[in-house]
Amino acid sequence: MISKNKKQILEGSNAIALTIKNIAPAVVSAFPITPQTHIVEDLAKMKADGLASFEYIRAESEFAAASIVLGASATGVRVYSATSSQGLLLMTEVVFNIAGMRLPVVMTVANRSVSAPINIWNDHGDAMAVRDAGWIKFFASNHQESVNQHILAYKIAEKLQLPVMINVDGFILTHSYEPVIIPDDKTIKKYLPVYQPPTGTYLDPKNPVTLGAFFGPNNYLETRQMLHEDLMSSLEIIKEEYKLLNKTLANQGANHQRQKLSRIDNGLIEYYGPQKPKTILIAMGSVIGTILETIKNFKDVGLLKIKVYRPFPAEEIVKIIKPAQNIAVLEKAISLGQSGPLYADLAATVMASKIKKNLNLKNYIVGLGGRDITQKMIKEIIKDAPQKNNYLKFIGKI
Amino acid sequence: MQNNKTLPSKFIFPGHNACAGCGQLVAVQAVMRGLNSDTIISNATGCLEVTSTSYPQSAWGLPWIHSLFENASAVASGISAALKQKKKKTKVVVQGGDGGTYDIGIGLISGMWEREENILYICYDTEAYSNTGIQASGATPYDASTTTTPAGLKSTGSQQVKKDMLAIALAHGLKYAAQSTAGYPDDITNKIKKALAVDGPSYLQILSPCIPGWKMRTDGAVLMGKLAVTTGLYPLLEYTNGQLTSSSITDSFRPQTVNEYLKLQGRFKHLKAKDIKEIQKLANQNIEKYKL
Numbered sequence A: 001m002i003s004k005n006k007k008q009i010l011e012g013s014n015a016i017a018l019t020i021k022n023i024a025p026a027v028v029s030a031f032p033i034t035p036q037t038h039i040v041e042d043l044a045k046m047k048a049d050g051l052a053s054f055e056y057i058r059a060e061s062e063f064a065a066a067s068i069v070l071g072a073s074a075t076g077v078r079v080y081s082a083t084s085s086q087g088l089l090l091m092t093e094v095v096f097n098i099a100g101m102r103l104p105v106v107m108t109v110a111n112r113s114v115s116a117p118i119n120i121w122n123d124h125g126d127a128m129a130v131r132d133a134g135w136i137k138f139f140a141s142n143h144q145e146s147v148n149q150h151i152l153a154y155k156i157a158e159k160l161q162l163p164v165m166i167n168v169d170g171f172i173l174t175h176s177y178e179p180v181i182i183p184d185d186k187t188i189k190k191y192l193p194v195y196q197p198p199t200g201t202y203l204d205p206k207n208p209v210t211l212g213a214f215f216g217p218n219n220y221l222e223t224r225q226m227l228h229e230d231l232m233s234s235l236e237i238i239k240e241e242y243k244l245l246n247k248t249l250a251n252q253g254a255n256h257q258r259q260k261l262s263r264i265d266n267g268l269i270e271y272y273g274p275q276k277p278k279t280i281l282i283a284m285g286s287v288i289g290t291i292l293e294t295i296k297n298f299k300d301v302g303l304l305k306i307k308v309y310r311p312f313p314a315e316e317i318v319k320i321i322k323p324a325q326n327i328a329v330l331e332k333a334i335s336l337g338q339s340g341p342l343y344a345d346l347a348a349t350v351m352a353s354k355i356k357k358n359l360n361l362k363n364y365i366v367g368l369g370g371r372d373i374t375q376k377m378i379k380e381i382i383k384d385a386p387q388k389n390n391y392l393k394f395i396g397k398i
Numbered sequence B: 001m002q003n004n005k006t007l008p009s010k011f012i013f014p015g016h017n018a019c020a021g022c023g024q025l026v027a028v029q030a031v032m033r034g035l036n037s038d039t040i041i042s043n044a045t046g047c048l049e050v051t052s053t054s055y056p057q058s059a060w061g062l063p064w065i066h067s068l069f070e071n072a073s074a075v076a077s078g079i080s081a082a083l084k085q086k087k088k089k090t091k092v093v094v095q096g097g098d099g100g101t102y103d104i105g106i107g108l109i110s111g112m113w114e115r116e117e118n119i120l121y122i123c124y125d126t127e128a129y130s131n132t133g134i135q136a137s138g139a140t141p142y143d144a145s146t147t148t149t150p151a152g153l154k155s156t157g158s159q160q161v162k163k164d165m166l167a168i169a170l171a172h173g174l175k176y177a178a179q180s181t182a183g184y185p186d187d188i189t190n191k192i193k194k195a196l197a198v199d200g201p202s203y204l205q206i207l208s209p210c211i212p213g214w215k216m217r218t219d220g221a222v223l224m225g226k227l228a229v230t231t232g233l234y235p236l237l238e239y240t241n242g243q244l245t246s247s248s249i250t251d252s253f254r255p256q257t258v259n260e261y262l263k264l265q266g267r268f269k270h271l272k273a274k275d276i277k278e279i280q281k282l283a284n285q286n287i288e289k290y291k292l
Ligand SMILES: Cc1ncc(C[n+]2csc(CCOP(=O)(O)OP(=O)(O)O)c2C)c(N)n1
Pocket: B024, B045, B046, B047, B048, B069, B070, B096, B097, B098, B099, B100, B101, B124, B126, B128, B129, B130, B131, B132, B137
């Protein structure tokens, strides 16, 4: 028997599946791909055991799975899907379409590298391939964060009619065991009401609407602008909702009493380290744990964790990095022929904010295709960050 | 008594911007007369979608969604799953062109049919990608000149024979699969009603003459739909539980020669007598195969 709002030791995928069951989507559809498989297998088993009442639609491809949840979402019900790597790339056309149609689809991406060469291990190449699709993108760095971000995702998605993707590092988070609290369905309901979109916004014979119409040059631009502006304004709402979620979970005895290590944590970013650091490392996802362990021994080094990558929380980031002289962006992705995508975002942010002319902004590409990121590498990066040399380095071995 | 055929349908309104004389719109009108208001439509990208939903207008009186070119069937599965959770009996209908059906969407259609959902799939077969300028599709007939299979000094147009989509539908065990043409609007309406009565997936394929694609007179869509049937090239067919239960090819069928059909269409105007003989053979094969 699964205890309610009690700390348990769970596999990351199982924690996500249990959370989704308690969130109670009406329709789940997915196609198997490593390392997403455990999530969708767990959901199928819950359905088979009568523990969940959603429709579980076995799709013949990720392209179909994404289209199925698109159709269900357009019919006004809560939906869920999950994928990885090639699966996400196969979905790409639908992923863009879901955002353009303003459907509150929520999907987990168990992050994995992109082929060729084929490789099943973790990096963020898949998430970055759909960076510009118009989804809100969360990155989780541990199981509890992943669980809480899934709950938050539905609230934000349904409130703003925007799709939300929760990125969890393949294997590192999906296949590992950690203590975690899965808020029970009653707790979740206190925070996330039953989903009922407004009449006239979904497919309903009583109120016929046309969805997915043809837009000419006189109308298309405004729809993209609107989507962009709505994404940008979601930053404030995510912050508010994050607070509210934490409060609700605490009231229901479902907050994971971790020792608060970070100085700032607002749902968008989290900052660890001194108030006036010389060097700040910036990263996303599960590598945060390793970096945190490493910087313990450095007095003037801070760590900025990005939890929401799109929309990009530029203002929050500027506030944190202002005092620093050296910024090292550690990334598990590369925009081939340019730099890490997060680095490019940082560079644009620094430019626009005019914080420091001589800021040392450097990019370290790490962990691609599941390569271990060691404390030794991080120490090396901390040492290299103030050096005036190549701004972009691949750190594989030391 | 009112003639049903001339009544405008309340599900598709005037104001779309299809070509004058569009055969697909004739077929759509007949389809809409067979549907009831408790219906949701999932439409593939193509002429019908583009010409009926130019924002801020829409010609649709039914709830209607368009997502992409190839996924209308999977979108319909999602709608169907949502309706199941809502405990609604609403009928889900998919509309796609031959490109969306025979080619780019076929994998997703196969997936949908496997799931045995209560969805009617309608293919408006213009025998080419009409919307993008009449490029060849898997439904393009042998020897037709299209913009990607142009007739030329060394070519008589498309060298592939039309894919047998009806057989593919039947291979999925569909309880109802049928074929009609824009020449017989009442036949279309009747088949829609029968398809809707089936519990499970059903398929209706409608030959929809395309004025610019077939290079024909703007008043010719219905005539061409009739000639396709009377020559045996595109018979009216109905399969119930896998058995051929109705066919325009009966003992009393006296076919017109295929030339009667071909000579009215610019897409075949390059053909010589020997080419036409080959097409006559295809019609003769149909007449054998679909005789009831
Ligand atoms: C993935 C993708 N490839 C290509 C297109 C371009 N495209 C739009 S409609 C169309 C052809 C539609 O042909 P068909 O399905 O036969 O419908 P028709 O227009 O003839 O009614 C094509 C190629 C697209 N929209 N999406």
